[in-house]
Amino acid sequence: MDDLCIPATASSPSVSAIWDTGLVQLAGDSYPENSYELFAPLIAWLERYLLREDDQPLKLELGLLYLNTSSVKSMMDIFDLLEEAHRGGRTLQVTWHYSPRNERVAELAEEFREDCSFPFAITPLNGN
Amino acid sequence: MNSRETVGIEERVSSLLASSSNRDHPLHIALAELFDAYKHQQSRMERLVHISDGFQRYSLLERQSLIDSYHRQLKRLDKVARISDRYQRAIQQSNVELRQESLFDPLTGLANRRMLTDRILSASDRARRHREPFAIAMLDVDHFKRINDQHGHEAGDRVLVAIAATLRDQTRSWDLCGRWGGEEFVLLLPNSGVSEAIPVIERLLEAIRRLSIKVKDEVLKITASCGLSEHKEGDSLLQSLNRADAALLDAKRRGRDRYEVELVSD
16 A cells, blocks of 8 residues: 655665565665755655554665765664664664675665664675 | 651650540640641652652663664664665766776777867867867878788788887877777877877888788787878868878878878968
């Protein structure tokens, strides 16, 4: 019903959020001119989803590569939101996928993970 | 006056007012009114202090929460900056790699065609403005196809790498060596006329003759031919290169392992 589907552009990642399955995916580079415009709908969607009474789990799958400063801040906002929900008893899980050819992405994902107490996996993609 | 003394006076006044023997005293009514007014003021004062304390407590709490959130935000900002800096460093590094890939030949590490073209263009520019001559040499490995056919591409690649190293060693620090394509190399010799360029080319061809490249049990000997031309004012990039190329063909026709000079004919 209430799904989010934003296609990727040269400077912004693809964003999809499925209400029925609780699967949220972001992939690609993120250096949009206006990060707020890109992330605000997703943050609003997450806030609505995390208020669901049926306590359906949330699964966030990331395949992000380059992030500019305002995108870094938006991702930290999202992780803060998830942290709060997690402490409130919601079941959720984050997986950050990276290509083994680009270890830097994994190191940066680890920086994000530092303050998170919910399950947060950083896993290499198979096949390249 | 302390609060115990205050309570003492209040009790005394209260019992004097209550006593029936004082009821007709001329000051009784005035004192009773004054005492009511006093008690009213007293309770107002207490409420005021109470409310005031509340505000103060609230403002203390608020201040503390501002300090907490200030420190939280500072920490966050720190983290945003740290992560962002890392992204920036990654981009910078990939810029360096991309520049390397876009300007240099991956096999030999020499300048590629793009970089050679850029540098020859800026040399022509300087030649026009400062009347600074420069020479272009085109060098081609003799019978390279034969090496590839007889010993395989890997041996061919090793020959190219060895020639590239020789080019680097035998030229002057301000000369630019590049791989034009295949087994063809181009040298840009800035600030040099043909007479300054000839010793460089002679030294280079001799060094190539002396190369020994081991392929399995065999030792390959190689030679190269070279065409040299001096840039003529008004020449386009293509014309300068074509003249060096014509001289190279001439060197090949005259038996290889030699150089020829394309003289500027006025």
